[in-house]
Every structure is written in C-alpha cells, then in structure tokens.
Amino acid sequence: MCGIIGYIGEREAQPILLNGLKRLEYRGYDSSGMALLISKKNKISIRKTSGKISALEHLLRKKPLAGMLGIAHSRWATHGIPNQTNAHPHLDCKGEIALVHNGINENFEPLKEGLIKEGHEFRSQTDTEVIIHLIEKLYNNTSLEEAVRKALKLLRGSFAIAVVSTREPDKLIGARLGSPLIVGLGKNENFLASDAPAILEFTKDILFLGENEMAILTKDSCRITDLDGKELNKHPTRISWDIEQAEKQGYKHFMLKEINEQPGITENLVNLFVDKRTNKISFKEQDIPEEKLKSIKNIAVVACGTAYHAGLVGKYILESVSAVPTIVDVSSEFRYRDLLFDQDTLVIAVSQSGETADTLAGVREAKKRGAKVLSICNVLGSTLTRESDGVIYTHAGPEIGVASTKAYTAQLIDFYLLAFYLAGAREVLPQQKIDKYLVELRKIAKVQEEVLKEQEKIAKLARRHSHFGSFLFLGRNINYPSALEGALKLKEISYIPAEGYAAGEMKHGPIALIDEYRAVVCITPASKVYEKMISNIQEIHSRRANIIAIATEGDSTIKELTREVIYIPKVNEFFSPLVVALPLQLLAYHIALKRGCNVDQPRNLAKSVTVE
Numbered sequence: 001m002c003g004i005i006g007y008i009g010e011r012e013a014q015p016i017l018l019n020g021l022k023r024l025e026y027r028g029y030d031s032s033g034m035a036l037l038i039s040k041k042n043k044i045s046i047r048k049t050s051g052k053i054s055a056l057e058h059l060l061r062k063k064p065l066a067g068m069l070g071i072a073h074s075r076w077a078t079h080g081i082p083n084q085t086n087a088h089p090h091l092d093c094k095g096e097i098a099l100v101h102n103g104i105n106e107n108f109e110p111l112k113e114g115l116i117k118e119g120h121e122f123r124s125q126t127d128t129e130v131i132i133h134l135i136e137k138l139y140n141n142t143s144l145e146e147a148v149r150k151a152l153k154l155l156r157g158s159f160a161i162a163v164v165s166t167r168e169p170d171k172l173i174g175a176r177l178g179s180p181l182i183v184g185l186g187k188n189e190n191f192l193a194s195d196a197p198a199i200l201e202f203t204k205d206i207l208f209l210g211e212n213e214m215a216i217l218t219k220d221s222c223r224i225t226d227l228d229g230k231e232l233n234k235h236p237t238r239i240s241w242d243i244e245q246a247e248k249q250g251y252k253h254f255m256l257k258e259i260n261e262q263p264g265i266t267e268n269l270v271n272l273f274v275d276k277r278t279n280k281i282s283f284k285e286q287d288i289p290e291e292k293l294k295s296i297k298n299i300a301v302v303a304c305g306t307a308y309h310a311g312l313v314g315k316y317i318l319e320s321v322s323a324v325p326t327i328v329d330v331s332s333e334f335r336y337r338d339l340l341f342d343q344d345t346l347v348i349a350v351s352q353s354g355e356t357a358d359t360l361a362g363v364r365e366a367k368k369r370g371a372k373v374l375s376i377c378n379v380l381g382s383t384l385t386r387e388s389d390g391v392i393y394t395h396a397g398p399e400i401g402v403a404s405t406k407a408y409t410a411q412l413i414d415f416y417l418l419a420f421y422l423a424g425a426r427e428v429l430p431q432q433k434i435d436k437y438l439v440e441l442r443k444i445a446k447v448q449e450e451v452l453k454e455q456e457k458i459a460k461l462a463r464r465h466s467h468f469g470s471f472l473f474l475g476r477n478i479n480y481p482s483a484l485e486g487a488l489k490l491k492e493i494s495y496i497p498a499e500g501y502a503a504g505e506m507k508h509g510p511i512a513l514i515d516e517y518r519a520v521v522c523i524t525p526a527s528k529v530y531e532k533m534i535s536n537i538q539e540i541h542s543r544r545a546n547i548i549a550i551a552t553e554g555d556s557t558i559k560e561l562t563r564e565v566i567y568i569p570k571v572n573e574f575f576s577p578l579v580v581a582l583p584l585q586l587l588a589y590h591i592a593l594k595r596g597c598n599v600d601q602p603r604n605l606a607k608s609v610t611v612e
Contacts, residue, residue: 009189078127354382462590
C-alpha cells in the first residue's frame with residue numbers, strides 16, 4: 001500500500017521521482033504528490049492531486065519543479081477521502097519541512113488535539129499530518145534527524161517516512177517501523193523507496209532498513225542509525241534482477257506477462273533447488289537444522305489472500321508426503337486466537353511481498369511461543385525474511401500485477417519441494433518414491449507451456465461468459481483450494497461476485513443459487529475424485545446453469561454435460577494445482593478485459609498490505 005520515493009543528488013529530481021512513482025503503481029493508490037526543495041530560493045514547492053499518477057504528470061507539465069532534492073508519494077486512503085488536500089506530501093506550518101508517510105498513526109487524535117492547542121494549523125484529515133507538526137515542534141536547537149527521532153518515538157502504529165527541510169537542504173531522511181523502506185546507493189546520489197522497482201533503473205545496491213531504523217542521506221553519504229541515534233553497520237545487497245523484468249516487454253498488461261512467465265519460473269525453481277545428478281533437495285537460505293525439522297510434530301501455515309490458498313494446497317501436500325499434521329490459518333485470525341503450540345511446531349509463513357502486516361504479526365506471536373518460523377517469500381531482504389529462522393525464496397522476479405499469478409505457482413513449487421525434503425529427512429518416504437515425484441514435477445513446466453498455447457481459445461470462452469453477474473467455482477480434494485483461488489482472481493480484477501467451494505459442499509447451501517443466470521466453473525481433471533465431480537456437474541446441469549469445465553484432454557464424458565471446456569494435458573493429480581491455475585488466471589484476465597476493468601490495478605486493492 002502506498003509508495004514512497006526520495007532522491008538527493010546532482011540530477012534533476014522531478015523525472016526520477018515521477019518515474020519511480022509509476023513503477024510503484026502496482027502497490028495501490030488513489031492520489032499522488034511530489035515536493036522538491038528549490039535550492040536557489042531555499043523553498044519547498046509541492047504538486048499533488050487525486051486520481052492516477054497521469055494526473056500528477058499532467059500537472060507537472062503545466063507547472064514543473066526544479067531541484068535536486070525531493071520526495072514523492074502515492075497514497076492509498078485510510079484517514080480522509082482521496083483528494084488533493086489529503087494527498088502527500090504534507091508541510092509544517094511555516095512550509096519549511098515536507099514529509100511523506102506510509103502506514104497508520106494509531107494515536108494521532110490525542111496528539112493532534114495537543115498540537116492544535118499549541119497553535120499548529122492542520123489542513124488535512126490525515127493521521128500523517130500529525131507527524132510533520134510533531135517534527136516542527138521538536139525542531140528547535142537540534143538537527144532534523146534528532147527531531148524526527150523524537151517525533152517517531154511518540155507514535156503508535158506503523159510508519160515509513162521520508163523528510164526534507166529547507167533548514168538542512170543537503171539532507172534526506174527516511175525511517176521505518178512496520179512499513180518497508182529501502183535505501184538505494186549511487187555515485188553522487190542516493191535514494192529512498194518503499195520497493196526496489198522504483199529505483200532499479202539507477203542502482204542495484206540496496207540497504208534494507210530494519211524496524212526502528214533511520215537513514216540519513218546526503219548526495220555523497222549514507223548513515224544508518226536506530227531511533228536512539230546509535231550508528232549501525234549495515235551492508236548493501238546487490239539485487240540480481242533488472243528493470244526489464246519489471247516492465248511489460250510487449251505484453252498488454254503485467255498480469256498477462258506474469259501468467260506467461262510461469263513455465264520458466266517452474267523450471268528454474270526445480271533446477272535451482274534440486275541437484276539433477278543426485279536429486280538432493282537443498283535450500284540455500286533455509287537455516288533451520290535438519291535435526292530440528294525431523295523432530296517437529298505439527299505445522300501451522302499462516303498467510304493471506306492468494307498466499308493463503310497456496311498454503312491450503314500446501315496442507316494437502318505436506319500431510320500426504322511428509323506425514324506431518326498441518327493446519328492453515330488466515331493471518332488476521334491466527335494472530336488473535338489462542339495458539340496451542342510450542343517449540344515442536346514449525347510455522348510456515350507465506351507472503352509474496354514479505355511485508356504483509358497480519359502475517360508478520362502472526363509470525364511474532366508464534367516466535368514468542370518458541371516455534372521455529374520458515375518463510376516462503378518472493379522479496380529478498382523483506383521484513384518477513386529477516387524475522388524468520390529460515391527462508392525458501394520463490395525467485396519469481398518482480399510481480400507487478402496486483403492480482404498474484406506467478407508468485408502463487410512459485411509458492412506451490414516451494415511447498416512441493418519442502419514436502420519432499422521433509423519426507424526424506426524424516427524418513428517417511430523412500431528416496432526412490434521421492435525421485436519418482438521429482439520426475440513428474442520436472443514435467444510440469446512443459447505442461448504449463450501447452451496450456452498457454454491455448455490462450456486464444458480461453459479468451460474466446462471468457463468473452464462469451466463476461467456478462468454473467470456471478471460465478472461459482474467448484475473443486476475437490478487438492479483442487480478445492482484451486483476453486484477458492486479461481487474465485488478470488490475473478491472477483492479481484494473483474495468485480496464480479498464469485499465464490500469458491502468444495503464441490504461436496506454444494507448441496508449444503510450453494511445449490512440454491514444455481515440457475516441459468518450464474519456461471520459455474522468446475523475443476524475436473526482426471527483424479528481419484530473425478531466421478532464425484534461428474535456427479536456434482538450433473539446436478540448443476542439439471543438446473544440449467546452455465547457450466548465451464550477444466551478437464552483432462554480426451555475426457556469424453558465432460559462433453560455430454562457442457563460444450564464449454566478448457567482442456568489441459570494429462571498430469572499426475574498430485575501436481576494438477578500447478579496446471580489448473582493457469583486457465584483460471586486466464587479466464588479471470590480475459591473476462592476483466594472484456595468488461596473494461598483495470599487489470600493490473602484493480603480498484604481498492606494494493607499489492608503489499610502493510611496495515612491491519
């Protein structure tokens with residue numbers, strides 16, 4: 001949620017900041033703004049507006065800003081409606097300090113009351129404006145960094161901030177607690193950003209700020225301290241992927257590009273973690289000792305949204321292969337319930353961004369109880385990876401589309417490989433059996449490529465069904481979570497009400513909804529529950545619903561029940577979620593496209609949910 005970029009250096013800041021905001025659009029926003037320090041006048045000038053960044057760009061064409069120090073922000077509204085006044089940056093009363101903020105200031109109301117009594121004038125309805133007035137109040141006979149430290153210690157909640165001041169025109173300050181913020185190191189220039197794509201065009205050397213850490217930047221230097229002013233010795237990380245991976249590369253949308261990247265990611269992950277000669281599975285960043293993993297008695301998976309659905313598939317995989325009892329919790333519920341486990345529990349936290357607030361809170365609760373935490377994550381150096389005992393990266397590259405696609409299947413690959421690794425370590429499966437599984441897993445990338453060859457057929461089918469007012473997605477066993485994920489994808493980007501159900505639950509309520517006005521997507525590949533699924537489809541067919549089936553090539557029975565079939569190659573049932581995910585994603589994409597929706601940036605959603 002929200003985006004921050006800051007620049008200090010020898011170049012004009014406006015184009016750098018504007019391009020950075022554009023590269024952060026996937027995070028979700030409803031207004032944007034920019035503040036530059038105009039050095040000749042020693043004055044801060046601001047441009048901000050509601051709506052898309054294109055509106056800010058239009059404003060800057062009419063009224064450009066000139067300066068080599070600045071901050072910019074894209075806001076996702078929490079306190080105060082999306083409008084120009086509530087957009088960031090915010091100024092203090094004298095116009096000497098400018099600030100942008102991601103996160104939530106939970107105790108802003110009593111702080112605001114006190115500041116108003118002291119004569120501070122508030123212009124917005126945001127919780128953020130309190131921070132700038134606190135800094136203003138404390139910025140007496142001290143440095144900007146010290147005033148920022150003192151102000152932040154008065155806050156409750158989460159924050160990532162960037163601050164500039166006319167009184168110290170050679171300084172850019174950033175700090176974080178609970179919301180991500182990184183430093184980009186350049187030659188005669190330095191950067192702040194909420195995520196790497198904003199600055200990868202200029203540098204790949206990144207410092208990841210930790211909790212309660214501050215960066216004090218000039219064009220030639222970078223100091224990192226804690227909020228007590230103690231200097232910290234941090235080393236930069238070299239980001240391996242480049243800006244081209246964060247661009248569309250000829251595709252109409254990021255989501256479509258990312259759907260098409262999945263076979264390559266599947267193949268790369270298997271090759272990365274599995275030795276081709278010995279079939280030994282190893283995870284470079286997985287630091288939990290094998291002896292500890294052998295002794296675990298149960299597993300708890302915590303995640304949100306699409307990552308939660310990956311965790312549900314993971315439950316089937318882990319229990320089937322590793323013989324470890326596994327529960328799966330939505331992070332926002334996990335963090336508040338009584339957790340009945342201890343050091344014999346392995347908690348697996350799943351997050352694309354590694355900054356999901358509820359998942360991080362759940363991890364911290366688990367660690368208090370002595371559990372080991374293993375994270376499955378896509379973002380190197382994210383908060384989740386730093387707070388976990390071990391990490392299995394998904395190595396999917398930057399995922400820009402808000403609706404997760406390639407990160408989901410990469411998370412599934414990690415679950416499969418983790419399950420095989422645990423099965424070997426715990427000696428619950430012979431290596432020969434694990435080897436057979438790995439042979440099948442290596443075939444999946446080619447199967448995914450075959451599915452993607454049928455994109456135009458799927459697009460035509462999607463367009464024929466784009467007018468339906470609601471959808472039901474049904475699946476069984478290991479593809480029940482696939483039904484949940486298919487429904488989520490559709491509702492996220494097309495705004496059509498959609499529900500996912502275990503097909504066996506249909507008669508316990510959802511069947512009352514079925515009529516000729518609803519489309520029902522039935523996930524029906526060849527499996528041990530195939531006949532059960534066919535029975536469910538016959539019940540739907542008799543009630544005149546519009547059936548879309550995902551079925552295995554050569555299935556003649558399904559043709560008798562519906563003409564609307566997406567065929568997938570025959571694949572081992574155990575690995576079928578990796579295959580059915582692609583047609584479900586394409587179905588949602590093309591329905592949304594037909595309806596004229598913003599596929600990459602659906603309304604009200606953000607890529608990285610850093611507040612509760």
